[in-house]
Each structure stands twice: as structure tokens, then as C-alpha cells.
Amino acid sequence: MSRGRLSPVVAVVAAIGLAFLLLPLAGLLVRAPWSELPGMLAGGPVLEALGLSLTTALCATGVCLVLGVPLAMLLVRSAAWAAVPRRLLRAVITVPLVLPPVIGGIALLLLLGRRGILGQFLAQAGFGIPYTSGAVVIAQAFVAMPFLVFAVEGALGSSDRRSEAAAATLGASRWQVFRFVTVPLVGPGIAAGAVLCFTRALGEFGATITFAGSLPGVTRTLPIASYLAMQTDPGEAIAIALVLLVVSVAVLLLMRDRWMPGVRS
Amino acid sequence: MRDHGPVRSRIPSIAALGLVALAGCSTPAPPPPAPPGFLEGTVTVFAAASLTEVFDSLEPTFETAYPGVDLVLDYGGSSGLAAQIIEGAPADVFAAADEATMQTVVDAGHALEPEIFTANRLELVVPAGNPGGVTGLADLADPDLAIALCDAAVPCGAAAQALLAAAGITARPDTLEQDVKAVLTKVELGEADAGLVYRTDVVAAGGAVEGIEVPEAADIVNRYPIAIVSGTPNGTGAHAWVEYVLSDTGRQALAAAGFVTP
Amino acid sequence: MxxxxxxxxxxxxxxxxxxxxxxxxxxxxxxxxxxxxxxxxxxxxxxxxxxxxxxxxxxxxxxxxxxxxxxxxxxxxxxxxVGVVFQDFLLFEHLTVHDNVAFAARMRGATRADARAAASPWLERFELDPLAARHPAGLSGGQRQRVALARALASDxxxxxxxxxxxxxxxxxxxxxxxxxxxxxxxxxxxxxxxxxxxxxxxxxxxxxxxxxxxxxxxxxxxxxxxxxxxxxxxxxxxxx
The missing domain is CATH 3.40.50.300 (P-loop containing nucleotide triphosphate hydrolases)
Known part of the structure; x- marks a missing residue:
């Protein structure tokens, strides 16, 4: 990126873009029932949903890391493939981004539900997936995966692959190259992807309620609690949304700088 | 532009018309056309989602009866629609799925003299073939069955809670859904062995599910109020639609869809 | 030999x-x-x-x-x-000079401490000890070249x-x-x-x-x-x- 001055037109449009993102949040802040906020949030249900949301979103991020980093490596490698399989792979990874999350939840049910293609066997073996916190993690991971894969792909693509060759000449096996060179080099990208993935998982609603259900303490995450509160008490819904917002912004602010390339000593 | 509703249906529902015919009712005869110029303009109706099939089936005959009127039907959750009306959404008529929601609109000064036009009652719903062997309300307490109910925050959940309390049953739900259609979806997919939904939802779902009548539910009905939104620019058109819903034609269509007389 | x-x-x-x-x-x-x-x-x-x-x-x-x-x-x-000193050195930018030179020993299974100890004589020989804790990013071309050569030779x-x-x-x-x-x-x-x-x-x-x-x-x-x-x-x- 050039460091030159921004043209006035770009600056004005950028300001409009920023306002477009900020003003709805401002609306949320203005309407928030500030005086009743502590009482609402101290209540058991909100804390319970917050705890569940944080735990499941962390697990989902873990799942995405384990599955998504190798997937991103495959995606980078696919640049050398023929056009059809290459585009197909990218399209498949993009699916959760374009699919309405509720449909994603239905798709998960058709696969892993009690009558699903795989789920029926799991259910027979006593491993029912729907209505469990594990199902929440699966739904969140499904929806958040592309965020991680594309962020890691970007990091992998821009890192200097030749230092991996240098590591090999110094006696590093494939696994050691991955562990000691690839991961540290793309670490900032992976961390940035993980943060995005985590915040997306934290806000996940449609796939979760469809696939996992909504039971306090088990599957009712913050976004679901917020949606249900909307039906009776919009003030409480806004309060819960604020909690989500604060957690997400805090995570983004705390982690982003620390992992940005170049900030490291 | 009056584009604000969550769900908008301008397509006359042929399926719903078929449903009316199948249910054994002769297709209602439209009232004689009104004199030209008597009624015209757009009438926007905000209606609870459970009224979708019925109102869609009434729309063509209504518009034939009043050729100058363009009926716009917006469906959604009652509370969401009520919130929109209070925020100033340009609705002419509001048909809600419960009285409490209508009351919030009346209290805010946005609706006049609501009238109860129909009612709905809860029924047990099970997947086709009833794999869980559900026979009655008491099965909702069975921990081995997958049970889907509405959350108490939404009308169907409040009704279910009242029904279970009256019957003295402590249900063991596996999920508390955000609306009645979500419960139905879980049952249709076989993810839930039983759920509590409205009778109309069971009728609308067709063969994918089976309904089991709940005698205990007879006393706990959800009454549906309809009202003209205050300050509507098309008061006569709005009034015509309310009258049409309350007419015999409207009642027959409601009964065919599984609604009960209040 | x-x-x-x-x-x-x-x-x-x-x-x-x-x-x-x-x-x-x-x-x-x-x-x-x-x-x-x-x-x-x-x-x-x-x-x-x-x-x-x-x-x-x-x-x-x-x-x-x-x-x-x-x-x-x-x-x-x-x-x-086969040790290689690459044209642009390809130092590991995420590691210190010391850990760059200790890399080969580490790959052979040495602990970080042992690998660093093994690398120390090489740092000394290439007069890199004052730079040991630095990352490659701040080094001059000549310094980077010395790190690359020390890293390759340390791999025996x-x-x-x-x-x-x-x-x-x-x-x-x-x-x-x-x-x-x-x-x-x-x-x-x-x-x-x-x-x-x-x-x-x-x-x-x-x-x-x-x-x-x-x-x-x-x-x-x-x-x-x-x-x-x-x-x-x-x-x-x-x-x-």
C-alpha cells in the first residue's frame, strides 16, 4: 500500500462507509437500558449464556484450527491444479459463507441429525448429536471455518516458501519444517484468522438454533438468548447484544495488535 | 416504497385454495362486486405468520370483490410486527396471534378496538408414523424422548407452559425453539419425537407429521384479535378487509385451516 | 576426516x-x-x-x-x-540469530538450551555473539551473510x-x-x-x-x-x- 495522502473523494466515501458501520451500533448504545443493565446482566441466564458462548466458540475455533490450517495449505497448493478442481475446492470452502446459516443448520441435521445420513448410526450407538453443546460447536465451526481458511491462505501465500527449503537443508523433516518454520511464519495470519473465526462463532445464531436447538445451559448461546429476549423485552435483548459486542471488540483489540506482523520485538 | 415486512406474499396461494377445497368446504362465493370507485388504493395487512395460508387464500376473492383495492399481506411473528407498527410502519390492519401482543399496540395508541376473530389451540405433533409412540401430554415428561417446545418468551411457548401447568406435567424439553415453525421443522425432520404446536400448523404441515388431540388443551386457546391501525390513510379499505375476515367466507377458510371458534 | x-x-x-x-x-x-x-x-x-x-x-x-x-x-x-548458503540467505526471520545458528541442532532433537549451547562456539567464531539475541530483520547484509554461513556450517x-x-x-x-x-x-x-x-x-x-x-x-x-x-x-x- 502506498503511504501517500488519501484523495478527498476516497476519504469522504471511507467516512460514509465508517458511518454506515458505526451508526447502527450507536443506535444500539442509545437505546440500551443503561440504568437496568447491571441487574439484567447479573442475572443467571445471561451469565450462563455468556459462559456457554465463550466455551463453545473457543472449542469451535480449536476445531477450525485443526481442520482449517491443513485445508488452507491444500488451497494454496491447489493453485497448481487444473481450473475445475481448483475452483471447485474454493467454492466448497466458500459454501458456509453464502449459505443462509439456517440452511446450514438443516444441512447439518440431514447429515448428523437423529435421522441423518451418519447421525442415525451415531444415534443407534448412543451418540445423539443434536441438543448437545457439541452440536453448538459443530454448527459454529461449520459457519466460521471459511474465515479461518481464507485468512490462513492469505498468510501462507505471502510467506516466503523458500525458507522452508532452507530448513530442509538444515535437517528439518517435513513435520519439523511445518512445526518450526511454517507455523511460526504464518502464525500471525493464523492468529488473525482464529480471532475472526472466534468472533464469527460467538455471533452464530441460525445454524446453531436449527441444528443444536436452544436449551438454557446446554445449547442456548448469547445470540439465541438475545433473540428470545427480543420477543418479550427488547431492552434485555439490547443488553445481551451489548455483552456480545463488548466481548468481540475486546478480543479483536487485545489480540490483533499483538499478532500483527512487525509489532513483535 | 412500502418495503418493510419480514415476509411478503403477493402470490395467491393455489396450494392453500386447494387445501380449502380438500377440507370439504365449497370454495366461498365472493360477495357481489362493489360499485366502481367505492373502494380503492392499497390495504396493507400485518398478520401473524400462522395466518399465512388462510389470508393468502382469501386474497384473490377479496380483490375480485373490490377490484380497485390492492391487498398487501405482510406476515411475521406477532411481536415483531407489533414493534414495527409502534415504530411507525405503514400498516392498515393488524391481525395478531395473541391478545397480549395486540394490547401493546393498543396501549401505544396505534390500534383501535381489536376484535377477536378466531382462535387456535395446541396439539401434540409427532413425526409421521409416530416413532416415539407418543399417546398424550404425559409423554412430554419422558426423558428418553426428544421433545421440542416453544420458548416461554413466544406466544406458543407461553400457551404450552400454561397447558402443561394446568395438566400438572413437568415436561423434559430438549430444546425451546424461537417460534412454532421451528418446532414443526424439528418434528418434520424426525429430530424431535414430539412437540406442542398449534392445530393449524399440524393441518398446514400435511402428511409429514401427525397431530394428536390434547383434551387438556380445550380450555387454553389462543385468541386472535384483528384491528384497524389508527391513522390509516385507507380506513374504508381496512374496514372492508376486517369485515371480510369476520364474514362467513373468512370463517370457513379459518376452520378449514384448523382454527377453532373462539 | x-x-x-x-x-x-x-x-x-x-x-x-x-x-x-x-x-x-x-x-x-x-x-x-x-x-x-x-x-x-x-x-x-x-x-x-x-x-x-x-x-x-x-x-x-x-x-x-x-x-x-x-x-x-x-x-x-x-x-x-548438504549445507546451503542461499543467495538472499533465507534466514528465519521469526528466530533470533542464536536460534538460527542453533536450528540444525534443534532439528536433531536437542533441547533449546542444548542447541543454543552447541551454537555458541559458532557465534563466537563468526563474531556474532553481540547479535545473538537480535532478529535478522535489523541486521546488515554482511551480518546476515555471517549468520547464514554459521547456520550452514553448524549443521555439520x-x-x-x-x-x-x-x-x-x-x-x-x-x-x-x-x-x-x-x-x-x-x-x-x-x-x-x-x-x-x-x-x-x-x-x-x-x-x-x-x-x-x-x-x-x-x-x-x-x-x-x-x-x-x-x-x-x-x-x-x-x-x-
């Missing part, structure tokens, strides 16, 4: 990106061999093939009696003990390949670094292949020369022989009279 260090014998054809390099030469211990030629002659391709980073099309790469590559098959790069390679090791340096530091390099190569005393297109490098560092032009060997001999009887205009221009 000073006296009987096995020689590196290359007799190979490498095809890469539509370009072919064919070369046969032997680099003996204690006699650094310069692989010279204009840009695009195929020198770096040969270096990568010797290191096992790209396959041969046909032919062999051997060290003593051990065959490292035979056609497209061969020993994995991490098992070859049987063969050392240097791909334009002085090209990245500015003219003022180059002479000093070249002088140091002469000393280090003398101490190393195992086969060394030095890729360059600089006559000063050839004169100061090499005992044997192989000239590669457009993927073919056009002349071989000692620097003196080449200067006395250049076989091509390129050699004449390079080594002068």
Missing part, C-alpha cells in the same frame, strides 16, 4: 520450467569449486538439485560412495547433509554449497567478507561448490572452476588455466588477461 573427506561428484541433467542444465564435475575436499556463468546459465538450478530440493531428470549426485540422487529418486534433503554438512554468497552485499563490505570467507572455507576442508559470476570471488576463493553457459559446461580447469586459455568470450571477459 580432513584427509579422506569424500568428494562431491555431479553428473546430471536437470529440467525445470522448460530450461535444461547439464553438468558433470567433481568437487574435492579442500579445493573449493567455483560454478561460474552468466545469469540464467542454470547455476542455481544445479545447486537446488544437489541439495535435493528439485529432482534430477537423469544422472547422479554422489558424495564419496554414497549416491544422493539417481534420476528423479534420491535421499530427502534433510538427510543429505558433508558438502557446502554457496549460491552467490557475496552478491547481496554492497561493494565496500564485500572485500572484507570475502576475506573472512576464504578463511572459513579453508577451515571447512570438505567439498565446497561456490556459485558466482564475480571474477574476484573466483580468484580469491576457488581452486577449480566449471563454466556453465546456457545450461551447458563450456570450460573447466583452474582459474589460471582459464585465464590463460579462455574457451569462450564470456570466460575471457570474466577473468581478463
Amino acid at each position: 580432513t584427509e579422506d573427506a569424500p568428494a562431491l561428484a555431479v553428473d546430471a541433467r536437470v529440467d525445470r520450467d522448460g530450461f535444461t542444465a547439464v553438468a558433470a564435475f567433481e568437487a574435492r575436499a579442500g579445493r573449493p569449486l567455483a560454478l561460474v556463468g552468466p545469469n540464467g546459465a542454470g547455476k542455481s538450478t544445479l545447486v537446488a538439485a544437489i541439495a535435493g530440493l528439485i529432482p534430477l531428470t537423469t544422472g547422479t549426485v554422489r558424495v564419496g560412495g554414497l549416491t544422493l540422487s539417481a534420476g528423479p529418486h534420491g535421499v530427502a534433503p534433510e538427510l543429505r547433509r 554438512p558433508a558438502v557446502l554449497l554457496l549460491d552467490e554468497p557475496l552478491a547481496a552485499l554492497d561493494a565496500e563490505t564485500r572485500d572484507g567478507v570475502r576475506e573472512d570467507l576464504t578463511g572459513h572455507l579453508r577451515d571447512f576442508d570438505r567439498p565446497v561448490v561456490l556459485v558466482t559470476h564475480d571474477a574476484d570471488d573466483v580468484r580469491a576463493l576457488a581452486d577449480d572452476v566449471v563454466v556453465l553457459q546456457s545450461g551447458r559446461v563450456t570450460q573447466r580447469g583452474t582459474p589460471e588455466q582459464l585465464r590463460a586459455r579462455p574457451a569462450t568470450p564470456y570466460v575471457a571477459r570474466l577473468l581478463g588477461r
